[in-house]
Every structure is written in C-alpha cells, then in structure tokens.
Amino acid sequence: MATDARIALEEVSYSYGKGALKKQILFDIGTRIEAGQIVILTGPSGSGKTTLLTLIGALRSAQNGSVKVLGRELLNAGEKVLIKARRQIGYIFQSHNLLDSLTIHQNVQMALQLGGVNGREASNRVTEVLNRVGLAEHEHKIPRELSGGQKQRAGIARALVSRPQVVLADEPTASLDKQSGRDVVQLIQDLAREDGSAVILVTHDNRILDIADRVLYLEDGHMKSLTEAVSEGTSRMLKLLEKHDPNTANYLATFSFALARIAYADGEVCESERNEMRRILHEVAKLEPAEVDFIMELSMMLKRTKSGLDTRISNPALDKDRAEHFRDSLYAIAHADGNLSSEELVEIEAIAAEFGLTQNTNPASD
Amino acid sequence: MFGSIPLGWLQLKAQKLRLVAAIMGITFAVILIFVQLEFREALFVSAVRYHTAMDYDLAMLSPKTDFMVSSKQFPRTRLYQALGFDGVESATAVYMRLVSWRNPVDPSNARNILAIGFDPAEPGFERLLGAEQIEAIKIPDQVIFDRRGRDEYGPVRELMDAGQPVSAEINDRRVAIAGMYQVGTSFGLDGGVITSDLNFLRILPTRKKSAIDFGLIKLEPGQDAEEVQARILEDIPQDVRLLTRKEFMDLEIQYWNKTTPIGYIFAFGAVMGLIVGLIIVYQILFADVQDHLKEYATLKAMGYTHGYLRNVVLQQAIILAVLGFLPGLGVAHLVFTRGADATRLPLEMSVESALTVFGLTVAMCAGSGMMALRKLRAADPAEVF
Numbered sequence: 106m107a108t109d110a111r112i113a114l115e116e117v118s119y120s121y122g123k124g125a126l127k128k129q130i131l132f133d134i135g136t137r138i139e140a141g142q143i144v145i146l147t148g149p150s151g152s153g154k155t156t157l158l159t160l161i162g163a164l165r166s167a168q169n170g171s172v173k174v175l176g177r178e179l180l181n182a183g184e185k186v187l188i189k190a191r192r193q194i195g196y197i198f199q200s201h202n203l204l205d206s207l208t209i210h211q212n213v214q215m216a217l218q219l220g221g222v223n224g225r226e227a228s229n230r231v232t233e234v235l236n237r238v239g240l241a242e243h244e245h246k247i248p249r250e251l252s253g254g255q256k257q258r259a260g261i262a263r264a265l266v267s268r269p270q271v272v273l274a275d276e277p278t279a280s281l282d283k284q285s286g287r288d289v290v291q292l293i294q295d296l297a298r299e300d301g302s303a304v305i306l307v308t309h310d311n312r313i314l315d316i317a318d319r320v321l322y323l324e325d326g327h328m329k330s331l332t333e334a335v336s337e338g339t340s341r342m343l344k345l346l347e348k349h350d351p352n353t354a355n356y357l358a359t360f361s362f363a364l365a366r367i368a369y370a371d372g373e374v375c376e377s378e379r380n381e382m383r384r385i386l387h388e389v390a391k392l393e394p395a396e397v398d399f400i401m402e403l404s405m406m407l408k409r410t411k412s413g414l415d416t417r418i419s420n421p422a423l424d425k426d427r428a429e430h431f432r433d434s435l436y437a438i439a440h441a442d443g444n445l446s447s448e449e450l451v452e453i454e455a456i457a458a459e460f461g462l463t464q465n466t467n468p469a470s471d
Numbered sequence: 472m473f474g475s476i477p478l479g480w481l482q483l484k485a486q487k488l489r490l491v492a493a494i495m496g497i498t499f500a501v502i503l504i505f506v507q508l509e510f511r512e513a514l515f516v517s518a519v520r521y522h523t524a525m526d527y528d529l530a531m532l533s534p535k536t537d538f539m540v541s542s543k544q545f546p547r548t549r550l551y552q553a554l555g556f557d558g559v560e561s562a563t564a565v566y567m568r569l570v571s572w573r574n575p576v577d578p579s580n581a582r583n584i585l586a587i588g589f590d591p592a593e594p595g596f597e598r599l600l601g602a603e604q605i606e607a608i609k610i611p612d613q614v615i616f617d618r619r620g621r622d623e624y625g626p627v628r629e630l631m632d633a634g635q636p637v638s639a640e641i642n643d644r645r646v647a648i649a650g651m652y653q654v655g656t657s658f659g660l661d662g663g664v665i666t667s668d669l670n671f672l673r674i675l676p677t678r679k680k681s682a683i684d685f686g687l688i689k690l691e692p693g694q695d696a697e698e699v700q701a702r703i704l705e706d707i708p709q710d711v712r713l714l715t716r717k718e719f720m721d722l723e724i725q726y727w728n729k730t731t732p733i734g735y736i737f738a739f740g741a742v743m744g745l746i747v748g749l750i751i752v753y754q755i756l757f758a759d760v761q762d763h764l765k766e767y768a769t770l771k772a773m774g775y776t777h778g779y780l781r782n783v784v785l786q787q788a789i790i791l792a793v794l795g796f797l798p799g800l801g802v803a804h805l806v807f808t809r810g811a812d813a814t815r816l817p818l819e820m821s822v823e824s825a826l827t828v829f830g831l832t833v834a835m836c837a838g839s840g841m842m843a844l845r846k847l848r849a850a851d852p853a854e855v856f
Contacts, residue, residue, distance in 0.1 A: 155856050164772055164853040191852075192774030202769040202855060204478070206485030211476050218475050219774050275856045 110137040111271055111303035112161055116170035119156055130156045132326045133170070138319075140270065143294060143304040145314055148323035154307045155275060157323065161305065162273050163190035175270055192219050195264035195302070197274035197293065201256040203248040203263070209235065210244045213263045220267050234266045235259075238292060254285030258292060265296050272297055272304045278313060283376065290316055311402040312374065320406065331406050338403040345396060357390050360431060361397075363456050365404030367438045370452035374401065381441035385434050432457070479786035482763060490794075493755040497795020497832065498802065500748025505803035505820075505828050506810075507740035512824060513816040514734065517657035518727050519720040521587075524654055526595050527563075528696045529553075529703075530719040531686035534712050538726040540585060540659045542567050542684040549711045550686035553703050558694040563593035565685040566671045566678065572664075573640040574625035582623055585663040586614075586641065588671020595687040599652045600665060607649035608667045614641070618651035619815055620662020627651075642674050656815045658733055688713075745835050752791055752839035760784060760846045765855065772852035780847055788840030792833045799832075800825060 119131040130153045138144050146154050160167045163179055166187060172179040177190050195216075203212045213231045217223075222230065235241050238258040240251075248256050257277060264272060274293060278286030290306075290313045297304045306317070314320060322334040329337075339358070346354040364385065368378040382401070386392040392400075435456065439449040483490050521539060522530075531550055535543040547564050554562045566588035574580040589596060591605045600608075604615050616637075618628045627648060630637045637648040641664070654663060672678055690699055696715045704713055714722065728734030760767070767780050804820050811818040 159853045159856050162772070162856070164856065188774050188776055191772060194774075196772055198769065198772075198855060202765065204482075204766045204769070206482045207476065207478070211481070214476060215478075215770070216773060223475055 110139050110173075111142075111175060112136075112138040112305070113173040114161070114170070117157070117160065117167050117172055118169040119153075119160060119165075119167060130326050131160075134323075134328045135170075136321060136328065138303045138305065140303055141298065141301045142318045143297060143306065143316060144319045144321060145317035146305055146307045146321045146323060147309065147311075147314070150309070152323040153326040154323050158273055158275055158305065158307050161271075162194055162196060163187040193269055193271065195267070195269035195272040197257075197261055197264045197272065197277045199276040199279050201248070201253075201260035203256060203259055205248055208245050208247055209240060209251070209259045209262075212248070212259060213266050216263045216266050222267075230266060231262075234262045237296065238262045252285075254281055254289065257281060257285070257289050261289065261292055261296070265300070265302075268300050268302075270300075270302055272302045274304070274306045276308055276310075277306065278308065278310050283312065286310065286313065311398075311405055314402075314405050315369070322406075335403065335406045338399075338406065342400060342403060345399075346390065353390075356427065359460075360389070360434070361386055361392075361400045362404045362407065363431070363460075364434060364438050365401050366456060367435050367449055367452055368401070368441075369405060370439070370449040371442075371446045375442045377443070378438055378441040381438050385437065389430075431460075477786070479783040480790055482759065482783075483787050483790060486759075486762075489755060489758070493752065493791050494794045494798070496751030496755070497748055497791055497836070498799040500744050500751065500835070501796050501799025501828060501832055502803050502806065503744030503747065504741050504831055505799065505824070506806060507737050507744060508824060508828065509803070509807060509818055509820065510816070511734060511737035511741070512821075513818050514658050514727055514737065515724045516817045517655065518659065518723050520654045520657060520660075521663075522716070522720045522723060524599050525565075525687060526598055526689065527687035528690040528694070528716065529688040529700055530714050530716070531688065532684070532712050532714070532719075534710070536684070536712075537730065538659065538723050539567065540569060544678075544682035544684055545711045547681045547683045547686075549707055550683065550688070552707050553686070553688055553713070556699065556703050556706075558691050558699045559688055559703075560691045561594055561689045563589055563595040563687040563689075564668065564683040565589045565595070565687060566668055566675075567684040568671075568675055568678070570642045570674060572624055572662075574623070575627065575630075575637055575639040576625045578640065580623070580625075582661065584620070584624065584641070585660055586671060586674060587663060587665045588668040589665075589687075591667050594689055596665065599654065601650075604650040604652070608665070608670060610649070612644065612646045612670060612673065613649040614646045614664040614666040614670065615650045615652050616648045617654050617663045617665075619653050619655040621656055621815070624662050644674050646670070646674070655817070658727065741831075745831060748795075748832070748835045749839050752788065752836045753842050755791070756784060756787060756840055756843035757846055759787065760843050764846070764850050767847060767850040768852050768855045771850055772855050777847070780850070781844055784844055784847065785837060785840045788836035789833060792829075792836035795836075796829050796832045800828075803828075 115135050117131055117134040120127050120129040122128055148154055159165050160172050161174060166182045167180045174190055175193055179190060210231050214227050217227045217230060235244055238261055240255060240258055243251060277289055281289060294316045320331055322329045322331055343354055343358060346357045364382050368374045368382060383394050383397045386397050435453050439445050533543040533545040550562045550564055553559060568586050569583045570586045571581050572584040591609050600615055607613050616627050627637050631651055638645055672680060700713050700715060807818040807820055
C-alpha cells in the first residue's frame with residue numbers, strides 16, 4: 106500500500122511573485138499520507154501551512170517537485186485537472202463557508218450535486234450525513250439560524266457527504282469555543298476513520314494535537330521533524346527559564362514537563378488541569394500563563410516524538426523538599442479534573458521511577 | 472441537471488429588498504422601451520392610413536413626391552397611358568393638397584387640413600366612403616369630413632351626430648359637410664376632407680385638372696401586380712413612379728423613419744430605455760456577485776467550474792428579465808389604452824411588439840449579466856483557505 110499513498114509530496118517548493126519580488130514560501134517539502142491517517146500540520150503563522158494545503162487541495166498548482174493526490178500529479182496542472190482533483194477532496198474551511206441563502210440540507214447537497222447525485226438518492230444521503238453530525242433537526246434552517254459549532258458541523262457534513270478519500274481542514278476549530286472545537290475535531294476523526302479517508306488538519310490549536318497519527322511541523326517553509334522542533338523548543342524553554350537561577354532552570358524544565366505529562370496522561374488536557382499547572386508554575390517560578398501554554402505545547406510534542414526527558418534534560422538533583430513538592434504537584438494536577446484516573450496513576454509511577462522518587466522511600470535519607 | 476439546486480434564484484430571493492428594487496428598475500426600463508417602440512410603430516401605422524384605406528393594386532406618383540401630404544404633380548396622361556395595358560381594369564386620378572380650414576364655430580381659427588379629390592365615377596375610395604357619400608360629393612361644394620380628425624377643427628362630429636347641417640370655409644370657399652368617414656391622425660396629418668375632383672378644383676382654382684397627385688390603378692382579378700408594373704414601366708416615359716401597395720407604403724414609412732428625425736427620436740428613446748435597464752441590472756448583478764464572491768470561491772474550491780457560476784449569474788439575469796417584464800407589460804398596456812384615447816394614434820400592443828420587448832429585456836439582462844461576470848473571475852478558490 107505504500108506505493109499508492111493517498112497524498113505523496115516530493116521536494117515541493119512554491120514561490121509567490123516574480124523576479125525581484127519573488128518570495129519563496131515552501132522549500133523541498135516531502136511526505137506521504139496513507140489511507141486512514143490523520144495528520145496535523147502545525148507551525149507558526151506565516152510558515153506556509155495554508156499554502157501547502159492549497160497545493161494539496163488543487164487550489165493552486167505546484168511549481169516544483171511532485172504533488173500527487175489520489176495518484177493524480179498536480180505539478181503545473183491545468184484548470185481541468187485541478188477541478189477533477191478538487192471534486193475528490195472534502196474541504197472543511199476555517200469559517201464554515203456555507204452558502205447563506207441555502208438551507209443546511211441544500212448546502213450539503215451542493216457537494217453531492219457535483220458528483221451528479223441528485224433527486225431522492227441525494228436527499229437520503231444528505232439526511233444520513235446530517236444525522237451523523239447531529240444536525241438532523243436543523244436540516245431546513247439556513248446557516249444564520251445555527252450556532253458557530255453547528256455551522257462548522259454542517260461544513261463537515263458537506264465535506265464528507267460524498268465520502269472523499271482525502272479530507273483537508275484549515276483551522277476548523279479557530280472560531281469555536283473549546284468544547285465545540287473538541288467536538289468538531291472528534292467528529293472529523295470519527296467520520297474519517299469510518300470512511301478510511303486520509304485527513305490533513307492545519308491548526309494552531311495545541312489542544313487538539315492528540316488526535317493526530319502524525320504531526321508535521323512547518324517553520325519558514327521548511328518541514329521539520331518533530332524531534333527537531335522539540336529540541337529547538339526545549340532550548341528556547343531553557344533560555345526562558347534561565348531568567349531564574351541557572352541551577353534551578355534544569356529542575357524547572359523537568360518539573361514542568363513532568364506536570365504536563367500527567368495532565369496529558371488521560372489523553373486530553375481539561376481547563377482545570379491547565380489552571381492548576383498555571384497556578385503551580387506561577388508559584389514556583391513566576392511563569393506567565395502564556396509561558397505555561399508554550400511548555401504544555403512543547404511537552405505535547407515531546408510526548409509524540411517519544412524523545413525522553415532524560416536525553417534532553419539531565420536528571421536533576423532532588424533534595425527532600427523538592428522531591429516532596431514534586432510528588433505533591435503531580436498529584437495536584439492529576440486531581441485537578443476531579444478524579445484520579447488509572448492512566449494518571451501509571452504516569453505518576455513512571456515519572457517517579459525515572460527520577461528515583463518512590464512512594465515510601467526518600468532518596469535523601471539513605 | 473434535473474432536480475439540481477436553483478442557486479441563482481435562491482440567492483436572489485434571499486435579498487428581498489434588492490430583488491424588489493431590481494424588478495422595479497427593470498419594469499421602468501420595460502415601460503420606457505414599450506412606449507418608445509410603440510409610438511414609433513404608431514407613427515408608421517398612422518403614416519400609411521390612407522395608403523391602406525384606398526383600394527388599388529398599383530400607385531402612380533411623381534418621382535419628386537417624398538410623402539403623401541407634400542405630393543408633387545405629374546401629367547394625368549401617364550395614368551391614362553397605363554389604362555391601355557393588358558390586365559389594367561381601372562385608373563383613378565387623385566388630387567391632394569393641404570388647405571386652410573376655418574373652424575365652423577370659431578371662424579377666426581384656421582388650420583391646415585388635407586383635401587383629397589377624385590373622380591366619383593371611378594373606384595378606389597369604397598372602403599372610406601359609402602355609396603351615398605360618393606353621390607353626395609358629386610354635388611358642388613359638398614365634402615366628407617374625417618370624424619377622427621383632431622378636435623381643433625371644431626365640433627363638426629358633435630354637430631353632425633346631432634343632425635345639424637355644418638358648413639365651413641376651406642381656402643375662403645364655403646363648403647357643406649355632407650357626411651363623415653374615419654381614418655384618423657398621424658404625425659404629419661391632423662385631419663382630412665374627401666370630395667370630388669371638380670369640388671377639389673373649386674377649392675383650389677389654381678390647380679389644373681391635367682396635373683394629378685396620385686393615380687390609383689386597379690388590376691383585373693388574378694393579375695400579378697409586379698408583372699403588370701414591369702410591363703407598364705417598360706413602355707411609359709420615366710417621369711413617373713409606379714409602385715405596388717407595399718412599395719408605396721414603404722416609401723412613406725422610409726420618409727418618416729429616415730428623412731425626418733421623428734423615427735430616430737423614438738428609436739433613440741427605446742435605446743435609452745435599454746441602457747437605463749442595462750445599468751440597473753448590471754448594478755444589481757454586480758453587487759450580487761460581489762456579495763457572493765466568497766461563496767463562489769468556496770464552490771470553486773469544491774470543484775464547481777467557472778461555467779457553472781456563469782450559468783448562475785445568467786440564470787439570475789433571466790429571472791430578473793421575466794419578473795421585470797411582466798409588470799412592465801401590464802403598465803405599458805394601461806398607458807397605451809389611455810394614450811390611444813388622448814392622441815388618436817393607433818397605440819395598441821401587439822403580440823409581436825410584446826415579444827420584441829421581451830426579447831430586448833432578456834438581451835438587456837443577459838448583457839448586464841455578462842458584464843457582471845467579469846467580477847466573477849476574482850473568485851479565487853485559493854483565497855478561501
């Protein structure tokens with residue numbers, strides 16, 4: 106199956122403008138995405154994520170390298186080839202982009218109509234997909250009458266109704282509150298898994314990184330491995346922490362990574378866990394909330410790269426007080442969402458083992 | 472695509488106020504076009520009223536005659552020469568001239584009227600005059616008056632209908648009105664009187680009997696007018712023109728349409744109506760495309776073609792054309808019914824003119840749609856991400 110990946114990029118470059126004003130946006134991007142994979146494309150603003158997505162989505166044609174979507178080469182492709190490719194791709198847009206004057210049902214039907222599906226069959230399929238996204242009773246409303254989350258779900262229904270083998274989503278959670286964002290991502294994940302689609306999700310939202318099978322990190326037009334991104338991030342964090350006593354920086358880094366690991370232990374970070382982390386890190390190191398968020402994001406990536414804390418940050422010397430505080434804080438985070446789950450307990454034990462903290466023994470008293 | 476979503480209509484319908492404004496604008500343009508074209512048509516129909524009413528197969532006239540009311544004379548002998556050809560049944564000499572008519576009630580008020588004289592023994596005016604009237608004009612100084620002439624000639628119609636004898640002064644000669652016929656006015660003609668050739672020469676003593684204005688030639692049944700026309704023209708001197716009914720009418724219409732500014736003015740008015748409509752529809756469609764640019768870009772990103780979107784805009788143009796045309800048709804019909812009474816011009820809406828205006832309206836809307844389409848090119852699917 107590796108030979109017919111749903112999406113295959115090789116040495117893709119892209120520039121805007123011509124001559125002296127030419128500005129290269131993407132440099133030698135290469136990756137393959139197989140059926141059933143959900144890939145998150147992340148990176149700072151202006152890194153070229155959206156441009157890359159428009160190349161894969163056949164909205165522009167690539168200038169160099171090779172962009173193959175469902176086996177169709179899109180390098181320097183003409184309008185006709187691009188239109189054919191577009192029809193096989195499901196798009197989920199940042200701000201839903203529904204047609205205001207059409208009902209939700211008609212909006213979804215617009216996608217089916219492209220494939221020549223009309224009449225009763227179309228109507229049945231639209232109703233079915235609206236059921237799946239939980240909008241059955243809003244079928245005949247116009248977009249204005251729905252909430253932001255409902256509109257985005259309608260947008261997802263439109264993207265998925267023709268069961269595309271490739272789904273592209275651009276910041277689908279950007280205009281949504283935390284819970285709706287989470288629901289929407291969950292929905293994309295469920296539907297894509299059911300249909301075996303390859304999904305690329307562009308996002309800034311580190312709250313949803315955990316649904317991905319793979320994270321692609323783009324910076325200044327270069328694709329970076331997550332390990333590279335993390336090591337850069339880690340050194341940035343160490344610099345950040347060095348405004349404190351350089352000796353404690355190492356400890357703080359380890360400490361905050363450990364806290365983040367607990368927070369992520371059960372698969373997602375809830376707001377109370379996040380708040381608890383902010384409180385603890387502020388108390389210990391006077392970190393600002395934004396700095397805490399950066400650390401959370403970084404530890405999320407660390408978890409994905411499986412690069413151990415010990416390789417980056419050496420085992421800190423823990424005296425008795427610190428060890429106790431360390432342990433208490435881990436439990437505090439685990440408790441923050443109201444219950445102590447088994448995954449969280451396992452993670453605490455794992456961290457305790459890594460750093461030589463055991464339940465009843467105190468490493469300082471020998 | 473059967474059962475597909477009528478996107479153009481749904482988008483128009485979603486903006487009710489704009490839709491109503493668009494329909495009103497188009498309705499206005501439609502009325503303007505209708506009125507101008509219909510007045511133009513009325514001009515032509517009315518200009519050939521006598522051409523239509525007189526009975527003849529070929530008409531003889533002077534080559535200098537541009538239009539009926541300012542006819543030039545030619546020798547009566549030519550008409551009699553024509554009478555000698557095979558297939559010609561009769562030839563009637565007709566005299567015509569604008570003369571001064573004094574209002575019988577208010578004699579200080581003089582006005583030009585068309586005087587027509589012909590030999591009552593010859594045919595040609597049976598559709599206009601009854602047998603009694605043809606007898607009546609044989610009596611000296613008796614004329615038949617057009618009851619559909621303008622009111623400025625005085626209350627002749629009312630007095631006659633009331634059974635009172637009416638007499639008036641024509642070119643300072645008193646004549647009696649012996650009856651009435653019906654033709655009506657045109658742009659060059661306010662009214663008319665018909666009488667015998669002898670009475671005509673009494674009113675206009677300077678005119679010679681041998682110099683006539685028109686000759687009406689009637690052919691034997693089954694004769695081909697063009698064939699006889701060709702035969703006659705071959706033999707007689709070329710100082711006269713010999714025209715079939717159609718050519719005779721075309722000559723008159725061409726004069727009013729091409730030589731006078733009148734035809735041009737109405738055509739110009741109709742074009743103005745078209746342009747006004749074009750601008751209104753363009754504005755509406757342009758604003759509509761502008762508002763939906765993001766939606767159109769989204770559709771393109773989904774795989775819809777430029778052609779599909781072009782059809783959406785053209786569909787909107789056609790819908791606007793139909794919705795604007797219908798009320799325009801209604802109002803124009805009302806205007807014509809009232810206008811016909813006020814002007815005595817033959818203003819009536821024919822199916823052909825309704826179809827013509829509908830065609831123009833559709834063309835106008837489609838043209839505006841085409842112009843608005845240029846904006847559609849700006850819908851770049853890469854912009855929606």
